[in-house]
Amino acid sequence: MGNERIVVIGVGNEYRHDDGAAVSVLAQLAAEDLAVDRLTLCDGEPTRLMELWEDAGLAIVVDAVHGHPGEPGRIHSVTVDADHLLADPLVDEESPAGTHGLGLGHGVALAAALGRLPRELLIVAVEGADFSIGEGLSPAVTDAVPRAVSEVRRAVEAHRAEASGP
Amino acid sequence: MTHRTQRLLTVGALARVEGEGALHVSVRGGEVEDVRLRIYEPPRYFEALLRGRRYTEPPDLTSRICGICPVAYQMSACHAVEDACGVVVDGQLAQLRRLLYCGEWIESHTLHIYLLHAPDFLRLPDALALARSDAAILQRGLRLKKAGNEIVEVLGGRVIHPVNVRLGGFHRLPTRAELDHLAMVLRQARTDAEDTLGWVAGFEFPDLAISHELLALTEPDGYAIDSGVPTGALAGPFPVRDFEQHVREHQVPHSTALHATLDGRPHLAGPLARWNLGSERLPAEIRALAAQVGLGPRCDNPFRSIVVRAAEVLWAVTEAQRIIERYQPPPTPAVPVPPRAATGFGVTEAPRGLLYHRYDLDEAGIVRKAVIVPPTAQNQNAIEVDLRAFIQPRLHLDDAELTRRCEQAIRNYDPCISCAAHFLTLTMDRR
Numbered sequence: 001m002g003n004e005r006i007v008v009i010g011v012g013n014e015y016r017h018d019d020g021a022a023v024s025v026l027a028q029l030a031a032e033d034l035a036v037d038r039l040t041l042c043d044g045e046p047t048r049l050m051e052l053w054e055d056a057g058l059a060i061v062v063d064a065v066h067g068h069p070g071e072p073g074r075i076h077s078v079t080v081d082a083d084h085l086l087a088d089p090l091v092d093e094e095s096p097a098g099t100h101g102l103g104l105g106h107g108v109a110l111a112a113a114l115g116r117l118p119r120e121l122l123i124v125a126v127e128g129a130d131f132s133i134g135e136g137l138s139p140a141v142t143d144a145v146p147r148a149v150s151e152v153r154r155a156v157e158a159h160r161a162e163a164s165g166p
Numbered sequence: 167m168t169h170r171t172q173r174l175l176t177v178g179a180l181a182r183v184e185g186e187g188a189l190h191v192s193v194r195g196g197e198v199e200d201v202r203l204r205i206y207e208p209p210r211y212f213e214a215l216l217r218g219r220r221y222t223e224p225p226d227l228t229s230r231i232c233g234i235c236p237v238a239y240q241m242s243a244c245h246a247v248e249d250a251c252g253v254v255v256d257g258q259l260a261q262l263r264r265l266l267y268c269g270e271w272i273e274s275h276t277l278h279i280y281l282l283h284a285p286d287f288l289r290l291p292d293a294l295a296l297a298r299s300d301a302a303i304l305q306r307g308l309r310l311k312k313a314g315n316e317i318v319e320v321l322g323g324r325v326i327h328p329v330n331v332r333l334g335g336f337h338r339l340p341t342r343a344e345l346d347h348l349a350m351v352l353r354q355a356r357t358d359a360e361d362t363l364g365w366v367a368g369f370e371f372p373d374l375a376i377s378h379e380l381l382a383l384t385e386p387d388g389y390a391i392d393s394g395v396p397t398g399a400l401a402g403p404f405p406v407r408d409f410e411q412h413v414r415e416h417q418v419p420h421s422t423a424l425h426a427t428l429d430g431r432p433h434l435a436g437p438l439a440r441w442n443l444g445s446e447r448l449p450a451e452i453r454a455l456a457a458q459v460g461l462g463p464r465c466d467n468p469f470r471s472i473v474v475r476a477a478e479v480l481w482a483v484t485e486a487q488r489i490i491e492r493y494q495p496p497p498t499p500a501v502p503v504p505p506r507a508a509t510g511f512g513v514t515e516a517p518r519g520l521l522y523h524r525y526d527l528d529e530a531g532i533v534r535k536a537v538i539v540p541p542t543a544q545n546q547n548a549i550e551v552d553l554r555a556f557i558q559p560r561l562h563l564d565d566a567e568l569t570r571r572c573e574q575a576i577r578n579y580d581p582c583i584s585c586a587a588h589f590l591t592l593t594m595d596r597r
Contacts (some may be wrong), residue, residue, distance in 0.1 A: 043233060043326065049282075050308070051312065085319050106292075106294060110294050110297050113294060113297035113301060114301050114304060114305060114308075115301065121420055
């Protein structure tokens, strides 16, 4: 428990505007020298996600999301409950399931079905406004990056405090 | 439905393929009138952006064309530039390149077999359903894929878009300890690959037989992956420098990927082409294991390509084992590749088929022209021809079932749309 690995994974594409939110969040965390076992970007492909969070006590995945209806810059922190997920997967059965189209939801659901989730999985999702081709975040997402960084830092510290016991 | 004289099937976004494409089928009076595989990923412009770049850059730049088969791009690019510069990379450096390529075949084919294609044969919607119905099977697939990933990571520096490849060889050679680790991983992979072959060979395969031209590399001493002579089943062998005279690309209005023909005929590259043109040169052990599961020296049914892929994975695992076992470190990680004004040609077998590169260099080593012909672009014509033959006797099926079968048929070819776009939504028009 006290030696459990902590990994932070950013998913996204900095060349699709707000889809690069995680890239900015991880760059900031790296600049602040966040003390975790792994701080890495990933394309979100499920098998790679599973490899990255293998045997982790805590995995935090930062990603950008569409909101319907959206509020660009809003941050959602979701702790994944494997039992709940197995009973009621948060996956749209009609969504494309190509390797380029598999969303984080599919990846997490697949890992849950295979028993390959980390002990604790936190998704930090930043709602985006613009996912068209090009660089640079929209103003709302730019403003959200420091808050997402704080959320990751808070989760890491809380996990460490819990792991070190009373 | 069959009482309609006109029918249109549309798949707006094909699922379980690499990239974004769509299928449009129109039927008039009980006859398939038109089949169009529509690739709508944005054009990539790689050939244009390579102009004016240094001759050392194509391996790294072109690897970005594809996250699934970057090694194929690196290898074809290296071969083409080295050919222009008059340098041949051989010996243990060539063996290490082959090992890296085997890693990519293992991971790419395994991803396709388990996550994209097998669910079709099991009548499951996707890999998630497969995980829920038989987690152990999918775990095996992921373990096998990971073996491929690990080879690519050790030789290439990272799993996606490897950074350790350079003209003349590598930036860094693998250590003995790293290769020993891979040898250990490959022992389990060997078992997993044999089990995979047995598993997919037991699927039920719809009837379909290809009758068009095939194109693959062949070489006298083995199964071609990173070297060989382009060979058509009908056209015969031809020098790589004559590739563009035989394989002609042309634009079609419904696709951002160019179509191609071989001596004027639609042709197919990839596992079936390689198997039919080269399986007799596989090691006897692999041929025997394939024969045991009913895969003989010829395979004309695209639906059985999943069995051929599994056999190729098994071969790639054994080939990787052989290379590691015999490895002796070369004196340097790379040999010098000085530039010169010339044209160079490179062709290797990407998982999805033959991948051709050509570069015209000036005396300073600047790329003046680049030509890249990826396998999926070559295969589009053949896919449309095969789909037409597949759909016609199945017009009695309702739209939903016919659409499902068409998507399965397209996945036979493992199209890598990102490579081809210079993926599937199905539209079926029955009128």
